[in-house]
Amino acid sequence: MTDTITRDIIEHLGFTDEIERLRRYIEAWVAGCSAEMRPLLEWQFIAKPKYFRPLTIFSCYRAVREGEIPESIIRSAAVLEMMHNVSLVIDDILDKSPERRGKATMHTRFGELNALMASGFIVAEGYRLSAEDPHDILLFSDLLKRLGVAECAQWRLRRQPLGVEDWLAIAGEDTGSMFETCACLATRDDALRKFAHLLGVLYHGCDDVGDVKGLESLGGGGEEDLRDGILTLPASLAIADPSISALFCKPDPTPEDLTIISAAMITALPAADKKLDELAAEAKWEAQLHTATPATLFALVDYTRELSRR
Template structure:
């Protein structure tokens, strides 16, 4: 299957520069933070979010170079994303991510929290220096949404009354807001029509939701090695995702197991078995497919280009991970 990084060919050189710049932006003012930055930005992440910013910049700036402000927006996007991961790993007590030790497991919780705070602060500083109030507002909203999503997830642990709509809202806050608002900010910096700016926002929103739903499916269908973290970890911690919610509608006993927080020895294994026996995973695939289709439709007004094709292919790639 095509790797996602091969889809970034139109901006491959730009992404190499971005990775180099990110390590420098975090800076060497403190050896521990510098080591944490090297660890974070050298951990083999897909760079999906900054790649989308750079591809959208190319797709909306036909026959023009990507501007320095677009490049900085891509860097800010990745810094915000990485900061959120550092904090998530502390909250979730995750020991590995992408198959490597998390910052808090390597440097301790105190350094991890400070490193996440530092990245958020750095991203805010560079954001302010773009001198574009509308872009500042868009990316500041993302930081609020990330916190809101984490709070919602924490408050809804083992809550079997959670609806698919509430799950999608939380998924928007935790995953899709960054893609949606950074896509919209790209359009603002490209000075394109308001209609197209809003279509870019919708592309990011639908793509982000598809990506999160697919990740939640993979939590039940992939191994620890493929995931780079323990499989089924969301359910074990009480985070109820689409496959679980759909299965509960068919198998009410799953709700009983969840409500007692897998208190009995066989409860968790029984819950996993119910999820694999039912239609919840397939219904989640259908939900992801609909979001991916909607994302591609949002690109219709962009002129043909290698960058536009890559953006369409990314939406297809996200879906192919579970088909």
Template sequence: MDTITANIVSDLGFEKEMDRLRKVLDEWIAGTSDEMQPLFDWQFVAGSKYFRPLTIFGCFQATHGDVPIPDTMIRSAAVLEMMHNMTLVVDDILDHSDARRGKATLHARFGMLPALMASGYIVADGFAMSAQDPHDIRLFAALLRRLGVAECAQWRLRRQPLGVSDWEEIAGEDTGSMFETCACLATRDEKLRQFGRLIGMLYHGCDDVGDVQGLESLGGGGEEDLRDGILTLPAALAIQNRDICEIFCKDEPSAADLEAIKEEMLRRLPDAEEHLDGLARDAKWEAQIHTEHPRVLEALIDYTRELSKR
């Protein structure tokens, strides 16, 4: 497990649940095709952060107190982690990324065709593992539809003179939808859906800020986003400067153009941090009004908020 995540797992007492999650994933990989096993061994490395399953466990505990987390919830978390890894494989291909957190990406290690086929295999097995739970099936199906739309929209809107509200819409569908699903898997209703959206947006924004600062704690792709004109939170603030906006909207910005954008994003980081603080406050409010045991969710929010500062 990623050492950054280990502290919060220990603080919240979820070590056993994480071990159970890892066992489910290991057993799944062992039962896959011999052709695919090397790819999954590579992709589902033990150093994963597992922050999305951690959110599922946190939401369950916040609504159920000390009730032990059932095996069915561990399975749901494993499938969610599988779906998340599918998106990482596709994102790395789209971004032409050869490495993620210092390790070769799946397509860089095994080739484009195997990586694409592996992503489809992951989704197929995820649905198969959830076959006896229509509630989970509906959530995963809705999630994949939303992620597909969000990725297309984010690509279509690149290099556009958009604002922070546009970034919120993109982040809410791109990352927020994944964390909404975490919350709904845990509670099996809608009570924490808005909490999930907010903590997902917070995570997305901390990733954006961490990228500008050169941090690797969240594993994002700051250089790729800058190159491709993706609307990150710092970029949305930076292009409020008219000169920077003109550069940002260029079809083929030069190296000097990209450096100018980055310098303005660095200058606007305090504003980005302030915006993230607001999202954190809103997420805590959702946790407090919808759960009887909000402490675990408040801790998750504080932990997420700190990621952009490490």
């Protein structure tokens, strides 16, 4: 998601002030942290983040309540963003990613030990900031457990002859759990949990499709998933062909194998787009079922769906 798209979403949904309050909250938190950790936290947080998950929190809150977003929700959004960044740091180490969105990853800049220690520090700080809110603490605890299980499952299931239903399960625990947490932080109940789950799976799928379109244009973000045999949405469709599945499941695919798999994933893009359209429609149906004024949530779904088209 480019900075322009992010800005457009924020302005369209009417959360410019709330995002600025969130940014100031995170900057103040970083400034007050240990001097030893501060350079790492500044590197990770003081940049141009997308803030799509906090935006989901604000949108879910506004869908069920009127009035100004309270400071408690700003704090919840900040801690959620912290937990999200922990997952990014660990993913980058696992994927051996030297860069993220054109910037050196934390472990590349500061070393793996420092990045891992910073991850633990961020989690501890998130719980400290939430100390007086048992509701948030329980949600963050559940989220971190689900993310850990999802990461282990995703790696265990690499290079396996799986399908779209398996991808839905993986995406639902990986990204769906994060978005579920956003909704529950906002509404303080489970009213929009299913909507947010679908939104998260849609986001995950749009990211998968965007990565393959990057492969198609030489130099996107899908090389690592292709190399590691990760089950993305386009891969789950491509390996329905037994010959592609055989290549995908090889322990050590050759560059030629990866080229063939990549071409098959590109061919699968129309089917992937169809699945994303179905997820978007289902998410909108859930929003309409559980809110009297779902326009903000509809817009969030539409913007998410557009991510794979850019």
